[in-house]
Amino acid sequence: MQDDLLRIPCVIMRGGTSKGPFFLASDLPADPTERDALLVEIMGSGHPLQIDGIGGGNTLSSKVAIVGPATRADADVDYLFAQVKVDTALVDTAPNCGNMLSAVAPFAISAGLVAARDGETRVKVHNVNTGKIIEARIHTPRGEVRYQGDATIDGVPGDAAPVFLAFHDAVGAKTGRLLPTNAVMETIQGRSATLIDGATSAVILLAEEFGLAGSETARSLEANDDFARQLESIRREAGLRMGFGDVANSVLPKPILIGAPAKGGDLAIRYFTPLTCHTSLATTGAVTVAMAATVAGTVVNRALNNWSAPAELTFEHPTGRMTVRVENQASGNVPVVYVMRTCRRLFEGSALVRRKA
Template sequence: MNRQIGIPCVMMRGGTSRGPFFLASDLPALPAERDALLLSVMGAGNDLGIDGIGGGNPLTSKVAIVGPATRAGADVDYLFAQVRVQEGVVDTSPNCGNMLAAVGPFAIESGLVPAANGVTVVRIHNVNTGKLIEARIQTPGGQVAYEGEAVIDGVPGTAAPIHLAFLDAAGANTGRLLPTGSPVDLIDGIPVSCVDAAIPVMLVRAADLGKTGYEPVDSFRSDREFMARLEALRVEAGRRMGFPNAAGMVIPKPVLLAPPTRGGTLTVRYFMPHDCHRAMAITGAVATATACTIPETVAAALVGRFTMPGDITFEHPAGRLTVRLDAGRLEAGDGRSAPTASILRTARRLFEGTVFARPSTPSRTAMAA
């Protein structure tokens, strides 16, 4: 009889996302074998992940894999995996900045990084994009602190602050801040901006698609005509950005933009890409904030003149998210200035133990049944 496969696992909340964290050494080295285990662990074949620990939503169907650094200047490697449980797909093309918030605490408590007394700086190499992120973790007495007074919208209560600085976010997947070479592209008559900073995004004014940008999250899912139109724009934007198979990927991410109504800089609706985020993705916030500094993008046109250093505050369905922008270096791909983006997040260790995978994953036919 085939026995289930036990894998050490820590479930953590990072920002407004949640998922299992694994040491790279506890998973198969071959991507195909690793992905098969992750599909089983997360409950592939059912939109609720009923036979696994997936949470029935893209925000809770995420995986972090952490190990020793393979890049100079980094302390640890972090590979992010978005598990699409219904389709049975593991996508490692994007990064996730919310899950990233829990990487530092996990690395310290796993013994990968020694803790300082006070604040521990962890330099994280995101394997998905090859980029470096600096995380500042509260470690009084050499122990990770989870309790504190920091508040982030979309998460109840307070927690210890975690400061993330995206040191070289430009060209995360394409090598260029503006992958199409232009701040604005016309797709089916609609002006969009294709920007790659932390993650590739397609920015579009909500009004240009017949929306206000202030709609509740669930209203988008029920508007099938709108979702089909947004997906067609996204796929074509992806093709122009260098992703000929964008229909089978979760990048680029579409972002609807509208003027603020609560004192912020912009109102945003961020898509993942086939459902609207209930808050705002951190990588998406970095990309959208960066776009605000690039003349002629649809974001910059809405924001107006912006001078660094400064804050960009996004109004999203769960509240607000602020990105601090400081002047950065020139982006090697096209010589444009790429700011350093910093964001406040929190994290919490939820439980640890052993998660069990089936010895084989269901076939695609069984998943579709």
């Protein structure tokens, strides 16, 4: 063993349409500043290719999951999500990531944090970023995690075993309120907008008000410099209105563009992370749009002609479609949103980092 390197156990997993290293919380520094500095080095941030780390040079593959024993009585495990910036040496733990979330329960079982049942195991995941509980349901024949199956999701090649996620309380991830400004719709720089805090914090906008259809490719939207400047300016104003202050270095709120469907779905969605257009659709973004659909007067509800639950919604994204199921709960007035994802264990080993003086 080389004494100038530290070895930190990790598992690289694909969760939904994202991927990144999964760590046990006990293997990382408890101090957030030290932890984040370590994650920046592990991922190789500060370089567009993350050439000196294990990051993939893209926001969707520069994500980290930190998993540990539950700190709440109503949960089985804790999950802290870290969005590690690519070009800059920054880590953002404000948002949740529902795609990475789909791999948390399988990782926790394999790490011995949760005992698997024969057939199916339900794991209540406490997302530390938002303080919310999400229930994951996974296949565990003979008490072992199963990754192979016939479920498919657009944006990921091949098939795998399904992971079902239930968002029972997707309200107020960061502000404690679904509508942080108490307005179902408002105007920002001449554009109609709904500022919403569901599974993630977002500003939802109409593609047509930018002269767009909402079904453009991710690459074409990123190449449209004028549109990108307008979108970022609106996002920053939305952040101020939602009480986040200056969000120049934060990924929240996420801009979401909606338009008329082109391929038989209910809505076309383009989700930004926040400066890059997602090649598919974030799970938390889909859940948040679904929550907006249930509120009369929002830009989503109007676009869907006063849609109401219980029902399914199919969202068209750059590489296909995502369907969510929205149902009314037996008690309370917050609907529950169900999403199906898949995941896969890709690598087991250690992240190597340089020892610091």
